[in-house]
Amino acid sequence: MANTSPLQPGDEIELEITNIAHGGVSVARHDGRVVFVADAIPGERVRARVTEARKKSFARAVTLEVLEASPDRRPHVWPEAALERDPEERAGGAEFGHIALERQRALKAQVLAESLQRFAGVERDVTVEAAPGDDEANGLGWRSRVRLHVDPETGAVGPYAARSRTIVPVESLPLAVEGVNMIAPLDEPMHHLVSIDLIAPSADDPRMLITAEEDVARAGENDAVRELVGDREFLVRAGGFWQVHREAPEVLFTAVRDAIIALDEAGRVDAGAANLDLFGGAGLLAAAMAEAVGPALKVTTVEADPGATDDAAENLSELVGALAVTARVDRYLADLLAAPAAVRDRFRRSTVVLDPPRSGAGGAVSQQLGELAPANIVYVACDPVALARDTATLLGLGYELGPVRAFDLFPHTHHLEALAVFTRV
Template sequence: MAQERRRRPARGHRRAAAPRPPEPGPVLELEVERIAHGGVAVARHEGRVVFVADAIPGERVAAQVVDAGRERFWRAETVSVLRASPDRREHAWPEASVDRAPEQRAGGAEFGHIAMTRQRELKAEVLRDALHRMGGVETGAAVEPVDPSLAPGVDPEAGTGWRTRVRLHVAPDGTVGPYAARSHTVVPVASLPLAVAGIQAVAPLTRKLEGAAAVDLVAPAEGAAQLIVRSAGDRRSSRGEPPTIIERVGVRRFTVDRDGFWQVHVGAAATLTSAVQDLVDPDRFDPAADNQDLYGGVGLLAAAVGDRFGANVRITTVEADARATEHAGANLADWVGARAVTARVDRYLDELVAAPDAATRGLTGATVVLDPPRSGAGRAVVDRIAALRPAQVVYVACDPVALARDVGLFRAHGYELEALRAFDLFPDTHHVEAVARLAAIV
């Protein structure tokens, strides 16, 4: 995913007021049917849909209703497992286990109680269902684990040791920890098992940080892990030049702001580089065409294209964040035909569509790579890309529903889904990353 809205750090860190919890509802015995988008399971009670956390399809659980204020569905939290799935395991993060009261379960590892193979199967089911319902396509897509050679230190069976960025919060009394799942309550924890070893070593889990609002932990590819304490209203890197770090894919080095965006999984950048290189159809690729890398961040995927097709590739990377674009220009210096543009993607495409020769030239023969924020590209951007008639579109997505919606929009313009790969870049969570190729059907 790209540098834009969901990825970019917030400008300030004022502590949000914790939402007032609803009054507890009844405890229900539920038969769990399936997993929904968002990582919660689906059950039914007297005909009403109940979204229940910390359950697995096929289980029977006792669940406390925590939100009965909607006519169409309720929300509930598992409080005990009456008939366990064979895929249930000891939680990868003890502080998030169903053994704890729901309000004291650490958030951010909602699939940690599920065996890794089953986690990936459930994510694939959600992806396939979304593409069927919203994209109008059938696919047998599976979710692939990250190649262990790209992720040193990651336990592939536990799904731990992969996070290179962690945000912790600080309670009014100075207690440091993650938020409880689906709340703004800070939960004290003794461990951060999803994090890489460097972050685990510097995390201030036993310290009191009164007056602070949050703690950011960053483990770059080069150098030691860093701990950054944020105060309420703090503007990140507001004085002087923002600090930078070096990240790496193979032997290639990328400069990025320490507070800027880089892929969270230690092996994600290399995985997506390889996937984009694989999914760009070489028979459709023209190195001299007006190739585009939209929502390009610091140039990761533009570099992937350049490394795949050679130093003479012509490619423009477009990103709204000026600092990221500045770094992209330097990171792409190996390619004489590369340039970095600071612009909102929709406005940049407006200019291309409005160009005098757009109707005849557009992006004829070009490849468009796009890595939009979690909300996806959306109708306006898809319409503009399709109007420019590129030869192929390679779409990197971190939200299956947003991807499916946009696949449907592209199909309405004559672009069909030709290839799809999905990767488990967020083990022990419900999130999944997918890379798709769409091409115009002549």
Template sequence: MSDGDWSGREFDVTVGDVAHGGHCVSRVEGRVVFVRHALPGERVRVRVTEDRGGSFCRGDAIAVLEASSDRVTPPCPVAGPGLCGGCDWQHAAPVAQRALKARVVAEQLERLAGVTWPVEVEALTDEPLRWRSRVRFVTGPDGRPGLRAHRSHDVIALEDCPITLEGAAGAGLARRARPGTEFEVAEDARGTVHLAEIRRGGRPKQVSGGIAVEHAADRTWRVAAHGFWQVHPAAASTLAAVVAEWAAAPAGGRVWDLYAGAGLFASVLAEQVGRDGSVLAIESGRRAVRDGQSNLSDLPQVEWHCGTVERIVSTVEAAADVVVLDPPRKGAGRGVVDAIAGASPARVVYVACDPAALARDVATLQGHGYRMTALRAFDAFPMTHHVECVALLECRESGAGGGSGGAARAE
């Protein structure tokens, strides 16, 4: 291994396979170099941007010597080395982006859970731009808003953000404020733009709007504009449909909806179990719970509990027929997964925004006698490395399960 700090060093490499996090892997003098702005198989010149010692460092492809056939011109002028860190794959054709994400999901499942699975990442729409409905801009030293560079506090001022809906991008980027001010912008299903200003060290100040109106799962929702809601306009209904199909909750049954947000999945589960059943909805955000209670006031079978999932599931004694969970990026973790298994559901429907966290929790569920029987992955964040997955896990002893819906399933 070479000694010393490699920061600023340049070398030519042949790029290896994609890795989780929006980069590819190369090896130089016995060290791993995580390379951004490259594609597998390319020959590029890399400049090391970060070296904290150890077995790896990070770098940018500053010149492409032999390009992949999947390479395209980025639609955003600041999507490049040393510039905006909001996107990872603008230099790849949309089909290639989805293929890269599919390889990452498959690799994480195999490496962390021992599951070999043929993964296909599905597009939510034909348009890879103008999908982001919620974004947070920050002002730089000149008071102009933009986004931060990758792994940096530096602000790259923007004239536009091509992945963000036009109304939201225009409203946020037109603002001027003291350096470090943040603008949370959301554009709802009606096209109404909601904007909140957060000065450094201060509390959010609503400038316009505040209550977003969204449409999903055959319902109209009124939710806090800056609370949790799916960022891609097509994501909420798509995910709710998959959850409903795979949950297949029995009439009169008992279902858990963990990390319930404003109750998107609880709404479809409640329709399945009916008035004689129950849906235990657990959410730690007080505003989200209030929104859920208001939006689902016509579904008294939904029992809301405000608090951390870790704390509340440890106090629940009743069994569950089905458990649905949509945890944060870090995943549910062993404690929650153990509690889920303790409720002995026939099916667990897991919605995940991070494939590594999904794989770790799948591995834990496998230790409790569950196996993954279906998986769908969606490109809910085009141009970035993020991907949304839904996995169905079934208890080996139950033999129960929802419909396949054309998804890949274990044979």
């Protein structure tokens, strides 16, 4: 029997890294016990410090020294997050910054494929596609939105540390676009503030949204800013949701448009049906639906944030058949399911696009969609496990999983975006 004597926080141990796990940590074993290890790469041997050991089944650790390096290890793209710093002082937000970009994408593809297999029983090989310009820039200069925090005692500005809410002063923001770096107050004490959001819209001036100690809202968060997606302009609240990668809006717009074009060519899309854009934000993906099938499209975009709904109404104003509704998606779908059968039947011909938060649509919303039974569901996901769980629910409700694509819209982090197409059997 393996020796499972308790590890203690602070213990230093040598580990052989064997795999990658969801969440950007690698996997090792120590005396038969799983250890999740930060700042390592599968195939390496490292010396690590135990940071958490409360669970009998696993512990957590952080790499201190690489004893045998992977050929994919690179100098960290962010010096303030590098291995040479004390683990408690490593800046968060670039947990894959020590890994070659190609290997990062392979690890993300592995996590997505394993999640689909584990939670949904689906075998699917997926290639994680790079965003335009990222390979040439080594995955740097892509974040158009960055939140910094303010130390309440010193006024120092910086991101949180990788595994705590300790604020780490930094000299640069290498993942951010130039406009964000231009206005970032990295060397200026900002007393009496809680946080600073740095926004660099693609078609507007960079700006700071400031949260003071006594404020509930961020100053300037409701100001309208312009974002350009191809040749189409969108108005968005400065503090509202918008994809953070400079190329992400166009990448996802194009991916959704192309997925719906393929469904249309297969005779599965009815432009005049009760089509839906759920978790619709400012209307980006509803506009993609319209570009796919033409101006005759009827679509209702549903979003809980009233400001975003107002923006969607403006952004879709040229589309006669578009309606923007402020509502929680689960409550909106519950109302539809309570409607007369003649109303519900209109949705059986519809196409639904949804782009839920990182937690996914969830079992309740997925179940509601299954009961509503639209012809097609195009699901945009930013978490592979959430997508896999919702895939399992939809497969059990009579849907078939079609094409799955994945996009590296968060280089040097473990995050990705995926698009999955479901059709009712």
